[in-house]
Amino acid sequence: MAKKKIEEPIESESKQIQVYNHIKEDILNGTFHPGTVLVERKLCDRYNVSRSPIRAALQMLTRDGLVSFSPNKGMIVPEITIEDIFEIYDLMELFQKYAVRRSIKRMNDVSLKALETILDKIRESLDKSDVPDAIKWDIKFHEFLVDFSGSSNLKHFYNQVSGQIGRFLSSTLDDTQLAERSYLEHKQIYECLVEGNLTGAEEAISKHYTNTKQYYIDRLLGEHLF
Numbered sequence: 001m002a003k004k005k006i007e008e009p010i011e012s013e014s015k016q017i018q019v020y021n022h023i024k025e026d027i028l029n030g031t032f033h034p035g036t037v038l039v040e041r042k043l044c045d046r047y048n049v050s051r052s053p054i055r056a057a058l059q060m061l062t063r064d065g066l067v068s069f070s071p072n073k074g075m076i077v078p079e080i081t082i083e084d085i086f087e088i089y090d091l092m093e094l095f096q097k098y099a100v101r102r103s104i105k106r107m108n109d110v111s112l113k114a115l116e117t118i119l120d121k122i123r124e125s126l127d128k129s130d131v132p133d134a135i136k137w138d139i140k141f142h143e144f145l146v147d148f149s150g151s152s153n154l155k156h157f158y159n160q161v162s163g164q165i166g167r168f169l170s171s172t173l174d175d176t177q178l179a180e181r182s183y184l185e186h187k188q189i190y191e192c193l194v195e196g197n198l199t200g201a202e203e204a205i206s207k208h209y210t211n212t213k214q215y216y217i218d219r220l221l222g223e224h225l226f
Contacts, residue, residue: 019047020057027066027077028166038067038075065164080167085216088164093209095158096142099149100193100201107193111148115190118144122183131179136170137181143187168216178215185211 023043026032043054058075061067070077078084103111120143125134139162146158172178186210192200 011084015049016056016060019043019049019053020060022047023057023061024064024066024163027061028169032077034077034079034167034168036077037073040075066167072190080216080220082217082220085168085213085220086162088168089209089213089216091161092142092158092165093205095154095161095193096145096205096209097202098154099145099151100189101198102149102151102154103145104193104196104198106148107196110179111144111166113191115144115193119183119187119190122186125139126176126179126183129176131176132173134179134183135173138182138186139165168181181211182208 023032023038032038038058040051040054040058044051047054058067062069066077069077070076101191118137121137122134122141125131125137142162143158146155149155185204188203188204189208192198192204
């Protein structure tokens with residue numbers, strides 16, 4: 001496994017953040033797959049740093065839910081469970097509905113155009129079969145709604161949970177069918193916002209997350225059958 005260079009400056013806090021970002025990236029892109037034991041010595045060698053920033057980074061990742069402690073193994077990348085799928089996506093659904101409730105009456109031509117542009121970017125990415133880029137704009141769609149709500153508390157809680165979504169998304173980077181369906185669901189949410197239809201927007205959000213949860217549950221159960 002190739003080493004990753006930690007850039008300057010070399011202050012301990014900066015190293016800690018850089019190591020955190022590198023390990024997080026390696027978890028989300030599948031380099032460290034679920035069940036991987038994160039051995040400090042090996043991480044030190046991989047990122048060419050001392051144990052202090054490694055330990056600090058692992059603490060931050062534990063807070064984010066991307067790393068957990070196993071009494072028998074130490075620090076590991078946790079397996080994804082059905083409970084995880086329900087909990088994370090149920091929370092995301094609540095966050096998105098709350099964001100829409102706060103913002104739908106304040107939607108204007110500028111904000112709606114911003115959402116339309118994001119949808120256009122998703123469409124362009126799908127037309128080029130670039131699912132990872134489509135996913136990036138998909139995430140921006142949800143982030144925009146949270147930001148536009150104007151709630152700093154909502155943004156804080158959303159950011160805490162949304163980081164774990166990458167654990168699921170990393171396994172769908174080649175699934176064009178899922179990406180196409182997700183695009184249509186986002187388009188439906190947008191159309192309800194254009195109409196000022198709060199009930200419709202909330203129903204579209206519920207439909208989106210219900211389908212998403214079922215997709216990952218089916219995928220998880222399918223993997224366990226082999």
